[in-house]
Amino acid sequence: MAFPRVLLHICCGPCALYPVQDLRAAGYEVVGLFYNPNIHPLQEYLRRREGAAQAAEHLDLKMIWKDDEYDPGRFMRQVVFRELRRCFFCYQMRLERTMSIAERGKFDAFSSTLLYSIHQQHEQIAGLGRDMAGNKSLRFVDRDFRPGWKAGIEQSQALGMYRQNYCGCLYSEAERFSSQLAALIS
Numbered sequence: 128m129a130f131p132r133v134l135l136h137i138c139c140g141p142c143a144l145y146p147v148q149d150l151r152a153a154g155y156e157v158v159g160l161f162y163n164p165n166i167h168p169l170q171e172y173l174r175r176r177e178g179a180a181q182a183a184e185h186l187d188l189k190m191i192w193k194d195d196e197y198d199p200g201r202f203m204r205q206v207v208f209r210e211l212r213r214c215f216f217c218y219q220m221r222l223e224r225t226m227s228i229a230e231r232g233k234f235d236a237f238s239s240t241l242l243y244s245i246h247q248q249h250e251q252i253a254g255l256g257r258d259m260a261g262n263k264s265l266r267f268v269d270r271d272f273r274p275g276w277k278a279g280i281e282q283s284q285a286l287g288m289y290r291q292n293y294c295g296c297l298y299s300e301a302e303r304f305s306s307q308l309a310a311l312i313s
Contacts, residue, residue: 129156130154130155130156131154131155131156131235131236132155132156132157132158132233132234132235132236133150133155133156133157133158133229133234133235133236133237133238133268134158134159134160134191134225134228134229134232134234134236134237134238135147135150135157135158135159135160135237135238135239135240136160136162136221136222136224136225136237136238136239136240136241137159137160137161137179137182137190137239137240138163138175138221138239138240138241138244138295139175139178139179139240139289139291140175140177140178140179140180140181140182140283140288140289141178141182141279141280141283141288141289141290142240142241142243142244142279143159143179143182143183143186143188143240144182144185144186144279144282144283145243145272145275145276145278145279145282146238146240146242146243146270146272146275147159147182147186147188148186148275149270149272149275150238150268150270153270155236155268157188158188158189158190158191158232158234159179159183159188159189159190159191160190160191160193160224160225160228161176161179161190161191161192161193161194162191162193162196162221162224162225162228163175163197163221163295164196164197164198164199164201164202164220165199165202165217165220165221165295165296166197166199166295166296167199167295167296167297167300169197171291171295171300172197172199174289174291175289175291175295176192176194177289178283178288178289178290181286181288182283182286182288185286191228193224193228196224199296199297201220202216202217202220202296203297205220206298210298213296213298214247214248214251214294215251215255217296218239218241218247218248218251218252218255219255221239221241222237222239222252222255222256222259223259225237225238225239226259226260226265226267229265230263230265234265235265235266236265236266236267236268237256237260237265237266237267237268238256238267238268238269238270239252239256240272242269242270242271242272242273243272243273243275243276243279244273244276245273245276246294247294249271249273253267253269256268256269257269
């Protein structure tokens with residue numbers, strides 16, 4: 128009997144560790160997809176890609192790399208004048224691409240490591256995935272990976288994996304480090 132195949136969108140290495148292990152324990156055959164055109168700047172994208180490669184090697188995980196589709200300008204064009212809803216558009220863009228590749232690859236399901244982070248909008252991500260899958264034969268695997276948050280952090284630290292300190296887009300970087308600018312101004 129074949130295990131159901133799931134294409135797992137991976138945002139970074141540390142966030143991949145627990146979800147891959149959890150899905151495998153639940154009986155899925157997991158293939159990873161690194162598609163993150165929202166990450167800014169390019170050096171940050173490359174660090175996160177390296178972390179994903181390190182996780183893939185550690186987990187013996189097959190990966191699909193969409194480096195040829197790295198285009199932060201596309202993400203920014205989608206969110207311009209809608210910055211307060213940028214996370215929705217970011218989730219949507221990455222889940223749509225994951226679903227498209229999963230359909231073409233005849234996967235049984237798709238999901239995302241975005242469901243692992245305690246900093247992401249879990250219900251919004253899960254709702255988008257379910258809505259995109261609709262009544263198709265391709266299912267969205269709506270798993271709450273957040274209970275493994277601490278274990279994933281510990282595992283990534285033990286592996287010496289790069290751990291980012293902001294979500295990834297230009298806007299989140301500016302928000303994360305705005306206190307440094309404020310300190311200079313005051």
